Amino acid sequence: MTRNRATTDGVPQPIMATYYAQRATAGLIIAEASTPNAVGQTYPNITAIHTDAHVAGWRRVTDAVRAEGGRMFLQLQHGGRVGHPDNSGLTPIAPSPIPLPETIYTPAGHQDAVVPREMTIDEIHSTVADFAAAARGAIDAGFEGVEVHAANGYLLHQFLARGTNQRTDAYGGPVAHRIRFTVEVVQAVADAIGPERVGVRIAPGLTVNGMEEGDTEEIYPALITALADTGLAYLHVVFADPDQPLFQEIRTAWPSTLIANPVLGWRKPLPADGGKHEAERLLAAGADLISLGRSFLANPDLVERLRIGAPINQVRDQGLMYTGGAAGYTDYPTLAPTPADDSVRVPEGATV
Numbered sequence: 103m104t105r106n107r108a109t110t111d112g113v114p115q116p117i118m119a120t121y122y123a124q125r126a127t128a129g130l131i132i133a134e135a136s137t138p139n140a141v142g143q144t145y146p147n148i149t150a151i152h153t154d155a156h157v158a159g160w161r162r163v164t165d166a167v168r169a170e171g172g173r174m175f176l177q178l179q180h181g182g183r184v185g186h187p188d189n190s191g192l193t194p195i196a197p198s199p200i201p202l203p204e205t206i207y208t209p210a211g212h213q214d215a216v217v218p219r220e221m222t223i224d225e226i227h228s229t230v231a232d233f234a235a236a237a238r239g240a241i242d243a244g245f246e247g248v249e250v251h252a253a254n255g256y257l258l259h260q261f262l263a264r265g266t267n268q269r270t271d272a273y274g275g276p277v278a279h280r281i282r283f284t285v286e287v288v289q290a291v292a293d294a295i296g297p298e299r300v301g302v303r304i305a306p307g308l309t310v311n312g313m314e315e316g317d318t319e320e321i322y323p324a325l326i327t328a329l330a331d332t333g334l335a336y337l338h339v340v341f342a343d344p345d346q347p348l349f350q351e352i353r354t355a356w357p358s359t360l361i362a363n364p365v366l367g368w369r370k371p372l373p374a375d376g377g378k379h380e381a382e383r384l385l386a387a388g389a390d391l392i393s394l395g396r397s398f399l400a401n402p403d404l405v406e407r408l409r410i411g412a413p414i415n416q417v418r419d420q421g422l423m424y425t426g427g428a429a430g431y432t433d434y435p436t437l438a439p440t441p442a443d444d445s446v447r448v449p450e451g452a453t454v
Contacts, residue, residue, distance in 0.1 A: 103395045104134045104148055105431060106424040112137065112150030114159035119166035120432050124402035126172030132249050132301075132338075132393065133163070135179035135256075138236035139229070142180035142257065143190035146209050147426065151176060151236045157243045164244030175301060176240040177249045178233055178291070182257030183218040183266070184311055194218040195225060197260050197267040197274065197283075203312040207424075226273060226283060229257075233287045234294040247299030250288050252325075253340055255311025258284045262321050265314030277317065281325045288329060297333035301361070305340045306348055319348060326355045334358065336391070341365050344387030353388040362389035369420065372397055376404060376414040399423070403436040412437055 107118050122131060136149040136156070143150065150156050164174055183201060185194035188208040195218055202215035221229070237248045252258035260266040261283040267274050273283050284302075292300045304325070307318045315321060326337070337356050340363040342349055353360055364380035366373060373379070381392040398404050400415040407414060415434055417423070422430025 103399060104145065106145060106147040107426055107431065108147050108149045110147060112143070112148065113155045114149055114163050116162065117428060117432060119163045122163050122174070123166040123170045124432060125398055126167045126170035127403065127405045128172065128398065129391070131167060131172055131174045133174050133176045135177045135251055138178055138180060139232040140190055141192045141195055144181035144184050145207055146189055151178070151239045151243070152232065157239050160243035168244065173246050175247045175249050176245045177251050177303070178236050179251035180229065180257040182260045183215070184256055186213060186216060188213065195221045196257065197221060197269055200266055200268065223271070230286050230290045234290040237291040237295045241295050241299070247295065247301065247335060248291060249301040249303050249338060250291055251303050252284050253303045253305035254308060255313045258287060259313060262315065262325070263313050264316035277320050277324045281321065281328055284325060285328045289332065292332055292334065298335055300334050301336040301338055302329065302334060303338040303340060308341055322348065323351060323355060326352060330355065330357050336361050338393060339363065342384055344383050349387065359390045360388065361391045361393050363393040363395065366396060372414055372416055374414060376401065376408055378408050400434050402434060406437060
């Protein structure tokens with residue numbers, strides 16, 4: 103859940119340690135997307151993991167979370183065409199020179215997207231190596247593992263989809279070629295830090311960031327077949343619908359842990375139960391674990407709220423999500439302590 107609280111060059115700031123430590127009761131925190139190289143930067147003030155300063159900044163975060171009993175994976179994400187020279191200082195790169203069909207946020211406000219430069223074979227290979235190096239950096243930073251982001255319209259997803267990948271070489275055309283880049287990235291990351299420390303995030307059929315997959319029902323069975331024997335920690339299906347046949351096909355084909363993220367709606371009020379009902383539907387449909395993102399934004403103690411059926415805080419002004427500072431970030435109230443447990447405190451002046 104990108105929150106734009108890093109420095110301009112991607113170093114996590116101290117307030118981020120506070121934010122994640124507040125949420126350490128989650129079974130596993132999958133931290134916000136971090137770019138494995140400079141050209142992969144999407145938006146202003148997002149985190150990165152390709153310099154010693156990035157590693158040191160993230161180490162402060164993981165130390166704070168571990169002190170509270172939590173554990174973290176770091177999500178590795180390259181923006182591909184979702185980027186801008188005003189954000190990264192570089193022209194974005196992508197499978198094909200097809201621009202994002204919408205504006206992108208920059209320090210100067212929303213601007214039209216630029217035409218990305220088509221990646222050369224050498225750049226594809228170097229990007230694979232950058233993902234592997236970023237994974238090693240994440241382990242050095244104290245993360246338990248990494249999640250390779252192949253969803254939401256970013257670089258790996260762009261290679262998977264026909265609408266953004268119009269290459270005619272070994273990385274484009276038929277499904278077997280379009281999945282190749284993602285498979286190579288995942289394999290390189292697994293080789294670098296061990297497959298048991300690696301998860302993969304997918305979002306079948308998602309159209310965010312102008313995505314048009316074209317053959318969703320073919321892409322993901324092929325991708326899962328290619329990854330099934332690699333011994334990965336998990337597969338993470340976001341915006342998962344237990345009623346969709348493809349979800350059931352994925353569950354049947356994936357041999358190990360499946361994390362499912364329920365559809366709660368974007369820019370809509372959170373359900374009163376924080377997503378518990380949809381989570382239970384996914385568990386009944388075969389998911390092993392449930393990921394909740396938006397519900398955790400406003401509820402640092404979400405696990406306890408779900409456990410006892412307490413009211414759910416709603417996410418405040420959406421503008422506060424990406425503007426920096428404590429407002430709408432670390433100032434959400436937690437439940438008042440019970441007489442038997444005074445370890446959870448409501449911030450001064452806050453209401454529950």
